[in-house]
Amino acid sequence: MNAVEIEEAVSELVDQPFDTAEFPFAFLAAFGNKETTIKRLRTASANASDVTGGVLQKSNIHIATCSEGMVGETLIALRNSPKTTSNKVKFILATDGLSFEAEDLTSGETVACAYAKFPEHFGFFLPLAGITTVKQIRESSFDIRATGRLNKLYVELLKDNPDWATAARRPDMNHFMARLIFCFFAEDTDIFNGEGLFTATIDQMSDRESSNTRYVISTLFRAMNTRIEDRAKAELPRWANGFPYVNGGLFSGSTEVPKFSKIARSYLLHIGGLNWKMINPDIFGSMIQAVADDDERGALGMHYTSVPNILKVLNPLFLDDLRDRLEEAGTNPRMLLNLRRRMSRIRVFDPACGSGNFLVIAYKQMREIEAEINKRRGESDRRTEIPLTNFRGIELRDFPAEIARLALIIAEYQCDVLYRGQKEALAEFLPLDAENWIVSGNALRLDWLSICPPAGTGIKLHAEDLFHTPLDQPQIDFENEGGETYICGNPPYLGFTWQSREQKAEIRELLGGRSSASGFLDYVAGWFVKAAEYIDRTGSVAAFVATNSICQGQSVPLLWPHVFEAGCQILFAYTSFKWSNLASNKAGVTVAVIGIGRPTSSPRKLFEHDDTGGVVVRMGASITPYLTLGQSIIIEKRNAPISDLSVMEFGNKPTDGGHLLLRPDEVPLLGLSQKEEATFIRRIYGSDDFINGGGRCCVWIEDTHLGEALAIDTIRERVDAVRRVRLSSPDKGANALAKRAHQLKLMRIGTRHAIVVAGVSSEHRSFLPVGLVDNRTTLTNLAFALYDAPLWNMALIASSLHISWIATVCGKLETRYRYSNTLGWNTFPVPPLTEKNKADLTRCAEDILLAREAHFPATIADLYDPDAMPADLRAAHERNDEVLERIYIGRRFRNDTERLEKLFELYTKMTANLGKSPKARRAATI
């Protein structure tokens, strides 16, 4: 159950008549407990409660219902119950059907309210359903309730008005929903004259069968679109005339209203009954945007972005600086005034704004600083000088764009109430004076300079996209020309495999043919390229959260030279961290925050998360595109080693639908003779097999044995299955392989042995998984091989030097090591090795293998468990590092920083004459 479903269940529960005996079970059911769990709890033996009327669920909650007026005493009894302690209960709850009290025993937080109101606090109990991920969400019960109900209304309205679901009418539908939300907010915050006026008017004026709901609502909208002085000739009915003139774009355009069924009408009234004063524009926005998205509707709020994460972008981008200036100003009125003037001209531009949460948070944070300035200057009730229209955004989807503007309007009102008071907020709120300054369109196709024109440069273009489709939105001038512009946001990430044809074309267009392999770039890279161009013209600063892969492996040479050529540097960054997300069973994505701009005199800041969840800042003169401190050297892939090393090859890609691969226990089922088994079965290793000692087998048929092999039924069936899989693949390469369905794509195998490196492996190990396999073992595409190579190669791969290099320059799977021959092995700089060196290293590699042997049958995973690595194996690696590092610098390196410094220095030297591409050479000098 997700949070929205739980909210619905809880609201349903409270609408039922209160049943003393049943309530505890109904409550548990509402929080997603299975019928069987509850059935068990009903039996006296499973219910551990020692309180009258109590139900206790182990490690979760102790609930008791009681007679009227006894709630306080009952809660105390629950708290003091020995069973509460012994069963590690997290929550206690007491209710008599009139009042409701509960306590979170971990945090000590309490809830006490009327029974009917407890659904408003359902977020308090979300940990019961295993939802603990995001604290903000837990505290946003209102936003979840509102989202769930708006979602139901939206779906119902589309059902009644199928034509509104078409692409052409969707914007009308979305605009209509935005108006509704505004009205709900307005009627609960005195913006309308009278509590609940909007909902009450619809309730009274439209009949229960809903035949005229549409008329009533559109009449109200018409009123809100009519100036007071024009009211007389508008001939509005008396009940509509009491509504203020709102407009501001919100009630202009089509004020058409969809048809309302009886159900839709009741949903509408139900939503109006919520307390919209509680809305959090930032959180609500990110949840509500899923409502209009047919694909996302099932997973409401999944892409929720938390405030702390948003601040990782905004603080280092400019808010920290504003706060420093505030600190510096102290109570000096002149300095405070200058800061306020500066802030009034700051523009924040989010070219992927979604429902505007970056803009809303930036606005609220700036208002907080401004309020402090005004307080220190003794001007507490002063009107804000931060214009809402300085918060600009571009958003592809129509509905979020609509919501973004609304969220900003609501944020402005809430800030006014908070810092200046209800009366002042109301006095200046209506009519809304701004046009729509959130542009709905494709940010990669639009010209950012015209949407967010730089101050004082005289650049003013018309907003039309690169494909010359005019934008039917008015141009809005910024207030206060001449300020700073900060670009921020969380643009969409999409790996090259998943991009549409159009998205690929956009990236290619943006790079204008400057990059030969742009087809490998993540979609998010487009925002960095656009931002760099914008910065080149305007000198602003930009920071985005992005998938960390744009700072890894092959993406680095594809993207970053363009950014650097535009005169940008990385000014600050957060290295990889997990982006929290509300979908509990879905893997999160790993991101980095990267800020770019023209070089400044202040040091670069590199933020890293430590193991305890804290943040460490390191400063330096420069940040590399791999998000390390140091000179920016970019490593490009190569197809041959720059050092004197053996050739490393990619493993065999099966592309067989699993039909040529076998688990060891499947081999006997083939019914082969011993001789046949020796001819047709080989061992095959991927990363997992190699690291965890699984060891699969594969069918191995040399062309000369084909006839003999196909005569065996079990083998022929498998070959036929492979052919079908390959023919049905959308990949042309796979189709071609159908001709030799009896074989893996490649049939490489060592004549004596092969040195194996795992393709993907955990970043917690101190050394890369590398080892030796015999000539009956082949490899999948998840492993690399040096066939019949001298053993000293293995000593290099097993070294600390190599793992630092791989960790820095190769791609990653999230944060895992991902080995690559082209990016990591072929680029690895090694000084010339003498025969003596090679002999020493061979000895080291043998010692490592022997040390492992001594622990047979431990797997690589066992042996290299960071907490349990055997001492003799560790010693063998120490000796290996000692020998290798002496070859590099005559002594051991002190740490990885020193290792990388040396490796980059050597790489630069070794590649200087190797004919680099001009692009890479330029990048290397930055």
Add this chain to the structure above:
DNA sequence: CATCCGACAGGAG
């Protein structure tokens, strides 16, 4: 033809 990546994916605890 070789290989990089995944707003991931699947198993273990």
Add this chain to the structure above:
DNA sequence: CTCCTGTCGGATG
């Protein structure tokens, strides 16, 4: 569910 850690095959140049 949360933590841990690497499959598999398409897309690309």
